[in-house]
Structures are given as C-alpha cells and as structure tokens.
Amino acid sequence: MAEITLSSESYKHNFHLISSHIGTDVEIAAVLKDNAYGHGLEQMSILARECGIKSVFVKNYNEALRVSEYFPHITALYGMPEGDFPQHIAFVINQKEHINLLPKGTKVELKVNAGMNRNGIELGEIEDFITSLLARGLELVGVFSHNGYGDDIDEAFTHTQERFADIKECVKVLAIKYGFALPRFHSLSSSGAIRMASERGISDDLVRIGIALYGYLDVAFSNPISPHLRKVAALYADRVSTRTLDAGARIGYSGCTTLEYPSRISTYDIGYGDGFFRVSERHKVYTAKGYQILPRSSMDCFSCLCDEPRICVFDDVSDIAKAFGTISYEILTHLSPSIKRTII
Ligand SMILES: *Cc1c(COP(=O)(O)O)cnc(C)c1O
Numbered sequence: 001m002a003e004i005t006l007s008s009e010s011y012k013h014n015f016h017l018i019s020s021h022i023g024t025d026v027e028i029a030a031v032l033k034d035n036a037y038g039h040g041l042e043q044m045s046i047l048a049r050e051c052g053i054k055s056v057f058v059k060n061y062n063e064a065l066r067v068s069e070y071f072p073h074i075t076a077l078y079g080m081p082e083g084d085f086p087q088h089i090a091f092v093i094n095q096k097e098h099i100n101l102l103p104k105g106t107k108v109e110l111k112v113n114a115g116m117n118r119n120g121i122e123l124g125e126i127e128d129f130i131t132s133l134l135a136r137g138l139e140l141v142g143v144f145s146h147n148g149y150g151d152d153i154d155e156a157f158t159h160t161q162e163r164f165a166d167i168k169e170c171v172k173v174l175a176i177k178y179g180f181a182l183p184r185f186h187s188l189s190s191s192g193a194i195r196m197a198s199e200r201g202i203s204d205d206l207v208r209i210g211i212a213l214y215g216y217l218d219v220a221f222s223n224p225i226s227p228h229l230r231k232v233a234a235l236y237a238d239r240v241s242t243r244t245l246d247a248g249a250r251i252g253y254s255g256c257t258t259l260e261y262p263s264r265i266s267t268y269d270i271g272y273g274d275g276f277f278r279v280s281e282r283h284k285v286y287t288a289k290g291y292q293i294l295p296r297s298s299m300d301c302f303s304c305l306c307d308e309p310r311i312c313v314f315d316d317v318s319d320i321a322k323a324f325g326t327i328s329y330e331i332l333t334h335l336s337p338s339i340k341r342t343i344i
Contacts (some may be wrong), residue, residue, distance in 0.1 A: 003236045004341045010230035015051040022197045031210030038332040040341035045070040057198030064089045114163040116148035142184045150191030189310035191219045216328045222298040234315040237268035242307045258293040275334040285323045288312040
C-alpha cells in the first residue's frame with residue numbers, strides 16, 4: 001500500500017534552522033492548513049508540538065477541531081464555526097457579518113488588507129470593526145495581514161510592511177482609547193519572515209511559517225535558509241504487477257507509451273485518484289531514482305520500466321512541480337488524505 005513517510009528529524013532540523021535565523025523574541029507559529037500542506041494534520045501536529053510550537057493556523061473549523069488537543073492557540077483562517085468549539089480556537093474576522101455569527105467570549109483575529117487586496121478589512125475600517133466586536137463581547141487576540149510579495153524582489157514587499165506598521169499604530173491608539181489588551185500582531189509567512197530577518201529584523205510578535213517547515217522555500221532572493229532546509233515528506237508506491245513485454249508493445253490508456261526494446265515493466269499503486277497529478281504525453285515526470293512515470297498514468301496506478309517491489313515516487317517535489325508547470329505547494333496539498341502517513 002502506498003505510503004507517505006514524514007521525517008521527524010527533517011522537521012526538527014527545519015524548525016531549529018528557521019528559529020535560529022528569526023531570533024528568539026518572535027514566536028514561530030506553524031501553518032497547518034489544508035491537511036498540513038498535504039502532509040497529514042495529526043502527524044504534523046505531533047511533530048510541531050514536539051518542537052514546542054504553541055500557535056497554529058488551520059484552514060477552518062473542521063481542521064481546528066482535529067488539532068484542538070495539541071495546541072493552546074489555534075486559529076481557523078477561513079469560515080465560521082458550525083457547532084460547539086473549545087475556547088482556545090480563534091476565528092478570523094474578514095467582514096462585518098462575521099461579528100454577529102460568533103458567540104460572546106469567542107477569540108477572534110482581525111484580518112486587515114495591507115496591499116494584497118485579497119482578504120481583510122481596510123485600514124479605515126479598523127475602529128468600526130473593533131468597537132463592533134468589543135460590543136459583541138468578542139475577545140480580540142490578533143490583528144494580522146498577509147504579505148503577498150515575500151517571494152518577489154521589488155518594492156511592493158516593503159510597501160506592504162509599511163502599511164502593516166500603520167495598521168499596528170492604529171490598533172495601539174485604539175487599545176488605549178477603548179481599554180482593550182493589545183492583540184498579537186503578525187504579517188509574515190515563510191518567505192517574508194526569512195527575508196525580514198535577514199534585512200531589517202522582525203518587529204511582529206509572531207510569524208506564520210508554512211512551506212519552509214515542510215522543507216521548501218523557492219524564492220528569488222538568496223538567503224541562508226533555502227539551501228539547508230530538508231524535505232519532510234516522501235511518497236512511496238508499491239508494485240501491483242510486473243510483466244515482460246516485447247518491443248513495440250503499447251502500455252496503458254490509448255497505448256500512449258510504446259516499448260522500444262523488450263522490457264520488464266511494473267505498475268505501482270499511485271494514480272491521479274490519490275491526488276498525484278495525471279501524467280500525460282505532455283509531461284516528463286521521473287521518480288526519485290530517475291525511472292520515468294510512463295504516460296498516461298491511471299486513476300490508481302502508473303507504470304515504470306522497473307521491477308522493484310517499492311519505489312520512492314518523490315522525496316522532493318520541486319522537479320515534479322516544474323514538470324506540471326506549478327509550485328511545490330500544489331503538488332503537496334493535493335496528496336489524498338487517505339494515503340497512509342507514517343512518521344519516521
Ligand atoms: C498559507 C498561509 C501562510 C503560510 O505561507 P507559507 O508561504 O507556506 O509560509 C501564512 N499566512 C496565511 C494567512 C496563509 O494563508
């Protein structure tokens with residue numbers, strides 16, 4: 001049965017590498033959304049907790065409930081609760097209606113747009129939102145934005161950070177005016193956090209680290225972290241069957257692959273139904289050891305010129321992402337939650 005192995009050693013190595021770069025006065029929160037970037041929510045929660053991580057960000061209410069026992073601070077980035085929930089789960093306010101959907105006493109984080117123009121309220125709306133949520137009896141535990149320019153070498157990144165500094169100033173003034181405790185401030189994900197730590201230092205309370213903890217940081221700027229990160233996940237597929245075929249034999253749907261020489265060929269139990277992208281005649285995709293995944297792959301299996309009982313499909317998705325014209329995040333998050341995950 002196919003299996004994803006998760007290297008505990010690599011995860012801890014990444015955590016220590018990132019935290020030594022960022023410094024001890026900024027908290028590292030783990031982003032565990034989307035089934036921990038496809039790695040497995042429960043498994044990655046175990047590893048994050050072993051590193052001493054206290055705050056995590058997940059996609060929604062369902063993911064928050066699944067990790068509720070592991071961490072004292074959990075934030076659901078999207079959506080509202082659909083039932084009861086423990087007190088330590090915070091929900092994100094992105095628009096006015098959210099305020100009235102939450103019961104009194106709920107912890108909330110306010111998302112503010114600092115220039116990405118995707119989600120969050122505007123700087124000019126902060127006072128209105130904060131007074132409304134205080135009136136509703138919600139507890140403001142965080143104010144944050146997302147810098148969408150962390151990967152790029154241009155001014156937009158700096159402008160976004162300046163906008164966030166204005167947002168913080170505004171909230172600090174309101175905290176005095178209305179007498180509420182200062183929330184935690186955060187604006188940086190992996191690329192931005194690594195970059196700010198190298199350039200000017202980080203003035204936020206917390207950074208939200210996703211992809212770098214899983215071992216990837218594919219950014220345009222040179223930095224001391226990227227080359228030393230270790231990939232956490234590896235995908236293994238097991239042999240379903242093996243046969244020896246003559247030259248000229250055609251393989252799989254529409255017989256897309258034709259053998260040039262008599263060959264021993266096997267199928268392995270990973271297909272697009274397992275969330276591994278479908279390899280068609282337009283793609284050249286290779287396993288970790290360099291066996292080509294022959295087009296076209298099927299829903300539940302693919303063929304390779306090989307007869308090993310178990311093969312490593314990837315221990316690094318970077319080249320596979322390139323072959324499919326996408327980014328490592330997409331290959332990883334698609335991996336089916338039903339593939340067995342094992343911490344090693
Ligand atoms: C996904 C996400 C992150 C993490 O981004 P990485 O590039 O994976 O570090 C941080 N913050 C928010 C709001 C996100 O949605």
